[in-house]
Amino acid sequence: MGKMKEIYMQQLEERLLTPDYPPEPEDEMCSNKSPQLMCPNCNKTTLDIDFATGDATCFKCGQDFVHIGKNVIRYK
Numbered sequence: 001m002g003k004m005k006e007i008y009m010q011q012l013e014e015r016l017l018t019p020d021y022p023p024e025p026e027d028e029m030c031s032n033k034s035p036q037l038m039c040p041n042c043n044k045t046t047l048d049i050d051f052a053t054g055d056a057t058c059f060k061c062g063q064d065f066v067h068i069g070k071n072v073i074r075y076k
Contacts (some may be wrong), residue, residue: 036072042061051067
């Protein structure tokens with residue numbers, strides 16, 4: 001294995017083993033598009049998500065949800 005690859009692998013291991021290491025920007029969100037999540041209640045439309053409050057609403061069936069993570073929602 002080349003020297004540069006060894007250094008890269010060592011840095012990668014250090015980053016993964018350090019819990020307070022800041023996440024890579026690519027890990028957060030790489031585009032300015034909001035994720036399109038289908039409504040699990042009616043499976044007809046995508047949810048309108050307010051990322052500031054974490055609230056999500058389906059305009060077709062009227063069900064309210066809470067946005068927890070990237071693609072994770074739960075019933076309110």
